[in-house]
Amino acid sequence: MKIPGSSYYILFLLILSSGNIFLPAPAFSQDGINIEFKDQGSIVRTLTLTELSNMADSIPLKVFEAHEKRERIYHAYPVRQLLDAIFGKSWEQSEEIVFTSTDGYQPSIPVARFLSHDAYFAFASADGTPFTLINILQNDELVKLGPLYLVWDNLQSKSLLNDGASGMPYQVIGIETTIFSIRYPNLSPVGKVSPQVKRGFLHFRKHCLACHTINGEGGGKAPELNYPNSVVEYFKPDYLVRWIENPTSIRYNTTMPALAKETPNRAQVIQEIIAYLKAMSAAKHDPKRIP
Secondary structure, eight states: OOSSHHHHHHHHHHTTTOOOOOOOOHHHHHSSSSSSEEEEEEEEEEOHHHHHHHHHEEEEEEETTTTTTTTEEEEEEEHHHHHHHHHHGGGGGEEEEEEEETTSSSOOHHHHHHSSSSSSEEETTTSSSSSSSEEEETTTEEEEOSSEEEEEETTTOOOHHHTTTTTTSEEEEEEEEEOHHHOOOTOOOOOOOHHHHHHHHHHHHTTTTTTEEHHHHHHHHOSSSSSSHHHHHHSSSSHHHHHOGGGGGTTTTOOOOOOOTOTTTTTHHHHHHHOOOOOHHTSSTTSSSSO
């Protein structure tokens, strides 16, 4: 059943056969939160959830919820429809979209992924339950998902299922179209590097950058990994492998997630991430220093 807008969704809830009237908490209690849309650092629009509801049609979407390892249904807006309404078609010419969450999580996702797969901004649970989840990837942490949660129509896509929770930020309050090398000038390996390091850089971007920083660039949820001391300089090699593979085997009660079990060639990916980190240890840059 397609629900063409949040006003219809509210009406639907009001006429439930139980006779009990209630309003979806995520759509109202968080409406005062502004969501900022930028293009390469410049603000394009600042909108509330109510304003967003007037720009796109909401649908009930069933997804495989990678954070809980089960299926769930959310009310959600098609991402491409919203981006078209806010940026026009120009967003398709960008290289990456950076999402900023209230907890400091900040993934950078290639535009190509949005053009080849169907993404949605979830804003409420379809069954009227709280818009939350239990993140089993982070020590069963109870997480509030609003105001926006980026999800994917992943049930029929092996590649999306293999990605696990990668590219699924919740608590989204900022969306920015950008060019990766401009947004993150000190993340790329310098000079001539091996294919292993190049692959490790891509893996790091996909799996690690949302939480961690290199030379001060990246997410703000977890520690810096390169400056002033690289993680490869104070972690024993076998411990670093274990830390990526199974963080709780090193530190009790940590909320750092392991590299997704579904990751193809997982052991090789870990070694390539470490190769990138080793290469970057020779390319340190003081975050406070102007490039």
